[in-house]
Amino acid sequence: MLQISDVKYAMQFNERCKKGQRVIALKMIADFYNSNIGRVKGFKGYLLRESLEDPPSIVNITFWDAKDDMDSYYNGMNYSEFLEKIKPLLEQLPEKSEYHIFDFRLS
Numbered sequence: 001m002l003q004i005s006d007v008k009y010a011m012q013f014n015e016r017c018k019k020g021q022r023v024i025a026l027k028m029i030a031d032f033y034n035s036n037i038g039r040v041k042g043f044k045g046y047l048l049r050e051s052l053e054d055p056p057s058i059v060n061i062t063f064w065d066a067k068d069d070m071d072s073y074y075n076g077m078n079y080s081e082f083l084e085k086i087k088p089l090l091e092q093l094p095e096k097s098e099y100h101i102f103d104f105r106l107s
Helices: 022-036 067-074 077-089
Strands: 009-016 043-050 057-064 095-100
Touching (some): 022 043, 022 077, 067 095
């Protein structure tokens, strides 16, 4: 069972989909991250959001217990291959931001 205190780092991606490609992109992203849960060292989960005000906009955030694991993963072949597959659905490459999590609570 995931302990919220295990989540220390996050990577956020902001993407803009080409017209008519948002639903396909959302499914691809969800399938990709679901296939990594429990299989990638340090990967704790993800949050996938679609904008209500800007329909082509997608934000996904992945959660990690160690920065080294996060960095290694996003510099690795698995993510690079996924990025090549989803690239045709996007207007441009995703904007990426890294975060240290100060506090995280769900109720």
